[in-house]
Amino acid sequence: MIQQEKVVPTTTGHTWDDDLQELNNPLPTWWIWGxxxxxxxxxxxxxxFPAWPIGGSFTKGVPGWNDVTYTATTVDGKQVQKTTHWNMRSKFMQDMNERGAEQKVWFDKVAAMSYEDVSADADLMQFVNSAGKTLFSDNCAPCHQAGGQGKIGFAPNxxxxxxQYGGTYELIHTTIAGGRRGYMPPFKEVLTEAQIKQLANYVLSLSDEPHDAEAAKVGDTLFHSETAACFYCHGAEGNGRIELGSANLTDKIWLWVNVADEKKPELKLSAVEKVITGGLNHGVMxxxxxxxxxxxxxxxxxxxxxxxGGGK
Amino acid sequence: MEAGAVKQSPLFIKSIPIVTRSVKGKFRNLKTAVMLFGYSFYFILPWIPWERAGAPSQAVLFDLVTRRFFIFNLIVYPQDIFWLAMVLFILAALLFFTTGLVGRAWCGFFCFQTVWTDLFIRIEQAIQGERPARLKLQKQPWNSEKILKVGSSHFLMVLVSFWTAISFAAYFTYAPNLLGNLISGHAVEATYITVIVLTITTYAAAGILRENICTLACPYARFQSVMYEADTLAVSYDARRGEGTKGRIVPKPGLRIREERIEQGHGDCIDCGFCVQVCPTGIDIRNGLQYQCISCGLCIDACNNIMDSVGYPRGLIRYDSEINLKSPTPTKPSIQWMRPKVIGYALSVLLMTGTLAYHIGTRLDTEVAIQQVRQPLFIKLSDGSIRNRYQIHLVNKTELDETYQVGVKGIPDEALDMGNIPHLKVSAGKDLRVNAKVSLSRELAAKTKKFKFIIKPSSRDEAPLEIETNFNSPQ
Structure with missing residues (x-):
């Protein structure tokens, strides 16, 4: 055993009822001091720190001894300095201010450089990838989906x-800043059902989808005629006009109806017919x-x- | 009103401070040698310069800021974290192996607590004198002599603790600038915290708490005994020889010569108490194996010296196994390693050391991870071709900046589009994530299920890295 000194405990010194004594085992000194x-x-x-509750309020510590100052943005976009007693909310705001200042260095770099220079800077592109993903997820993903893949009949890929509205940096910027409104009028009152069918066949022929060649030939004429006047918006070649956002009918990409992935030719035809008949009025950003x-x-x-990755 | 005498409480027994006697002998020399060997590493290593291109010239530097550990010519990156798991496994298995063979050799000779406590006891001894002098000093009132002696020994302990802390911090920051920064107030917050905390804990653990750390705080002390077997060598008192049939007894007339003692049934132990006085945990080894025993062997040295002086054979206290001590025909104690447990531990140490050496030896200077963008899995382009996108993560594990070229194998070169970043420049020890697009015509996409990315460092003449990856298409 460890070398030990045997301590005989003492009592408090008082005896009750002849023989009842209380042992005196005081707590260790270090414990008491702690x-x-x-x-x-x-x-x-x-x-x-905030401590005692008083009615509906609480003590906030001595004013000025442990204050927290942070910058907040008001509803009308103004930056204001606020100073309050110590609390979790203000500490959080202070943290956000600091992180924001760190992020601002990078945003400033992006703001000062041309689009091409940003895209050629590998380090900056890492920031664009991570910050862009967050911004995109917060603002764009509800329509364009998390990966930007869009949704046929709803939002472009x-x-x-x-x-549709141009893929250069400048045009993408215009689209994001100003938004877009796409519109195609309904043709059910202008054209007969037969004419719509002929037009639809012609549209399918433009992108090598199965179609009735005879009908498509009539549709071709109709497309370029003043009756239907499709060429005004879609161009004489049918490849769309970016200043209007009219669809390119000659490529394999379909935005409003899923023609490419539809297996049955008659369903492909009816999908196109539906667009020509009813028009489109929900391409809104x-x-x-x-x-x-x-x-x-x-x-x-x-x-x-x-x-x-879609830019050009 | 009289304080009555009560039964003594078995629950609280105050322990008295341990004042050890110094001893000479082979285990004492071994302890000193281990201490000098360990200290010459610990205190000198961070101050050794080591030329490096583009990195601090310090032989051993754990740089937390740039997340690189420099160990001579090896640079360890966060990606190599599994090496740490291997090292920990090796250390643990080594501990089990040694404990199975020769008991708590770690505790007695190598543990930091033991080594620093040993040093601090030596400081005390150098200033306050040998055990009797120190005991006398303890009983003295606080006069100028006591204040001077106790004060200066504790001042020296704090100084050693401080230098221990400085040396530790020197492993994590550029050592030559450390002291200057520390004094001028330019060192980072973490340095001050480390130095202060380590100074306090070193002084408290080795200067004040000492054996209490081993007996009360240390978990290893408790679980190491589980690894003992009957064959394990442990510091043991040969009770059969020491006690005889009538127990140990101090030599007195008629009981001085060994033959006389044996005749009268007394053992060889002359009850001098030296084995207890030299014990750093204050136990009496003659009571058998105890959890407090750290196997330092100082009692063996003490007993051997006494046996020599009275002319009895050595080895009354010795390293011996339980089996041998109990055996009716004891043999000379020897290390018994032919046991499945010991061999198993040895094998696992060898196996893991080999694996670690293989991994360190074969690590590449470039680490590449290619991840496919899965949302969407593939993209149909306007001409009907199919595009897949990838994120390339490059880690440059060299000391120099490097530019990498990315190419493809198994598909046409023009299928790869790196955007506006054709050359990937990665700083020394840094990493980079870039986007890559691969577009294949519908016919080619239908045939291609897999292809390879080729990454080649442009300044080094090295075989390019080939990383196979999937290509997804609608079919």
């Missing part, structure tokens, strides 16, 4: 190589210039152009 230190700590704590900062829009432009 206990006193916790008292001192609590008192200091009350002076620096941003990862392919066709751009809202403008983002009032919701996002200019450097965020610029970064998103590069993200959409280079990271999602």
């Amino acid at each position: 206990f006193y230190v916790t008292f001192i700590f609590t008192i200091l704590y009350w002076l620096f 941003l990862t392919d190589d066709y751009w 809202q403008p983002w210039e009032h919701r996002l900062q200019p450097e965020q829009i610029k970064l998103l432009t590069v993200y959409v152009h280079d990271s999602l």
Whole structure:
């Protein structure tokens, strides 16, 4: 055993009822002092931190002793400095201010450089990839989906190589900042059902889909006639006009009806007929210039152009 | 009102401070040798310069800021974290192996707690004198002599603790600038915290708490005994020889010569108490194997010296196994390694050391991971061709900046589109993530299920890395 000194405990010195005594086993001194230190700590704590509830409020510590200052953005977009007593919310805001300052260095770089220079800078592109993914997920993904792949009949695919409104940096920027509104009038009152069928056959023929060649020939004439006047928007070649956002009918990409993946020819035909008959009035994208900062829009432009990969 | 005498409480027994006597002998020399050997590594290693291109010229530097561990010519990156698991496994198996063979040799000779405690006891001894002098000093009132002696020995301990902390911090920052930065207030917060905390803990653990760390705090002390077997060599008292039939007894007239003692039934132990006085954990080894025993062997040295002086054979306390001590025909104690447990531990140490050496030896200077973008899995382009996208993650594990070329194998070269970043420049020890697009015509896409990316460092004459990856298409 360890070399030990055997201690005989003493009593408190009082005897009750002839033989009843109380052992005196005081707590270790270090423990007692540790206990006193916790008292001192609590008192200091009350002076620096929110502590005691008083009715609907609480003590906030001595004003000015442990204040937190942070920058907040008001509803109307103004930056204001706020100073409050210590609390978790203000500490969080302070943290966000600091992280924001770190991020700002990178955003400033993006803002100062041309699109081409940003896309050629490998380090900056890492930032575009990560910050762009977050911005895209927060703002764009509800329509264009998380990977930018879009949804047929709803939102364009941003990862392919066709751009209704143009795929250059400048045009993508215009689209994000100002939004877009696509419109195709319904033709059911202008054209007969037979004419719509002929037109639909012609449209299918443009992208090598199965079609009735006879009907398509009539449709060709109709397409370029003043009666249907399709060529006004879709162009004489049928490959669309980016200033209007009219679809290119000659490529393999379908936005509003899924013709390419439809197996049965008659269903392909009826899908196109449906568009010509009813027109389209839901190709709407809202403008983002009032919701996002200019450097965020610029970064998103590069993200959409280079990271999602459809730009040209 | 009289304080009555009560039964003594068995629950609380106050322990008295241990004041050890110094001893000379072979285990003492071994302990000193291990201490000098260990200290010459620990205190000198971070100060050795080592020329490196584009990185601090320090032989051993664990650079947390750039996330690189420099160990002479080896640079360890976060991606090599599984080496740490291997090292930990090797150390653990080595501990089990040694414990199975010769008991708690780690505790007695190598453990930091033991080594630093040993050093601090030596400081005490150098200033305050041998055990009797120190015991006398303890009983003295606090006069100037006591204040001076105790104060200066504790001051020296704090100084050693401080230098221990400085040396530790020197492994994590550029050592030549450490002291200057520390004094001028330019060192980072973490350095100050490390130095202060380590100074306090070293001084407290080795200067004040000492054996209490081993007996009360250390988990290894408890589980190491599980690895003992009956064959394990442990520091043991030969009770049969020491006690005889009538127990140990101090020599007195008629009981001085060994033959006389044996005749009267007394053992060889002359009850001098030296084995207890030299023990750093304050136990009496004659009570048998105890959890407090750290197997330092100092009691063996003490007993051997006494046996020599009274002319009895050595080895009353010795390294011996339980089996041998109990055996009616004891043999000379020897290491018994022909046991499945010991051989198993040895094999696992060898196997894991080999694996670790193989991994370190064959690690490539470039690490590449290629991940396919899965949302969407493939993209149909306007001319009907199919595009897949990939994210290439490159790690440059050399000391120099490097530019990499990316190519493809198994598909046409023009299928690969690296955007506006054709050359990938990666700084020394850094990594880079870039996008890559691969587009194949519908016919080619239907035939292609897999292809290879080729990554080639442009400044080094090295075989390019080939990484096979999938190509997804609608079919």
